[in-house]
Amino acid sequence: MSSPAGVIHDIGYQRYEGARLGRRDVFLALYTQSLRTVFGLGRNFKAKIFPWFVVGVAAIVGIVVMAIRAQTGEVIMKYAEYPQYLSTLMVLFVAIAGPELVSRDLHSGVLPLYFSRPLRPADYALAKLAALATGVVLVWGGGQILIFIGAAFSVKGFGNVMNELADAGLGIIYTALYAVVFASIAILVASLLKRRAVAAAAIVGTFLVTTPVMGVLFILPSQTARELAQMVNPATLVGGVGDWLFEPTDAQAEVSIGSFGPLYALVTVLLVALCVTLLLRRYRKVSQS
Template sequence: MSTLDARQPAGVIHDIGYQRYTGPRLGRRHIVGALYLHGVRTAFGLGRSAKAKIFPWLIVGVVGVVAAVLTAIRAQTGTAPLSYGEFPEVLSVLIIFFCAIVAPELASRDLHSGVLPLYLARPLRRGDYAMAKLAALVSATFLLLAGPLTVIFAGAAFTVDGIGAVWDEFGDYLGGVAYAAVHALVFCVVALLVASLVRRRAVAAGAVVGAFLLTTPVVGVLAVLPSRDASQLAGLASPVTLVSGIGDWAFEPGGEVAIGPYGPVYAVVALGLVATGVLLLLARYRKVASQ
């Protein structure tokens, strides 16, 4: 090698102004909170393109219009067309489609783009990611139902006479909100678990819808069996009718005929479904992180 070549530098370091971060490091709890907040915003398309906002806000608009119509009818006639407990049940199909669109956005997008190793780096744990996504989906679905229920209650409070009637109305409203929470929890656990198994969002959306709707014929077959117990327990075969059975037992007095004395069984099965779904979701992300 010549003397000239030996004197030439092997490389040059350019100072382009990068500085080390010297601020506070907020840690795991704040990371989970930020991930949860980002998930709620994603569910409603906030901070994203106009195309991403179309479907969630279309659902929000439809549910809001239904609530406004029910409030107007109550104000004009003095009679509620739907009880607070019946409101989430009537809108269950819309809830399914909302979950089918939002769950893949929260789960399948990150799986498809391969960014999970970045999320799951320390101090964020594997379970933190899954639970933050689930909490975001449950919160968004609950808000979708609880907001219109609050509008209905506010309108009803001005149409009843006396503070006692308002208090009774408030009790019914709390029952409806609790029933909406049951819908959100059961539906979202199933939807996010299914979406976490599929990397393509379109396929995941179809799989979520199928998980709910394809089990409905099974309920129909079991319901026509000659055994009375079998027909009363048929609703356990589908998440939709499972939640409906809980509503008949706990939130809609007088509706126990369809499920007979098996209301507590529906509640226990729903609790088991949620617990099993959460465990499988955590196991799924442990497997993804290890790949």
């Protein structure tokens, strides 16, 4: 009778007996890690340079406005104007952060590993989108909070401080609108390209390509064309919604949206819905390939 050819050794491996986390926890973990990626946390020094440069610029602007408001009481920048004036910087921010969030994963081919877990393609896409939008709100909302601090020390009476707080809250909501629109476009464009440099250039180009069209509409003799001109560019589209909700402009002003505020809001909602729909379809297709 022959002896067994092999022997099983107990080397101490044990079955996992802890809590088995589900889809919600995986989504939150991916969102948290993606938010860290937006600011280069946990990455090398080069990955931190640009996002923290943007944080520094946004903070410096907020501190300057805060200091002037606290010392002189002069309002040189309103809360709703803060994201408008820094919208170009916001475009660059999402153009760098968006590819870091999704293009890197496409290039390295790790998506099948993500989708082998209880994480659906839609969860992955929405976690990345939410992380980028949150990063924008944290940077620009932080600047608005600095402005509020200066205002709180320059106004008299608790009621005036509460009024300032309400205005700051509306300003942050306006920033969140910018964040959702810009992040939706950036993540969608980046999800189509594997090379981060190409994706970054494509995102910036998406925001710039309609600028000449807007310029042509502005010089037309039609008042309606001028009032609708800002609708063709994502940045000015959001600015038009802000003008309608927070900073209504004079109908005779050089740049005015007239009575088209609700239309600007509708187009903004449809733009975000289209970007999110295309993003979900993109990752559904990736998961099946």
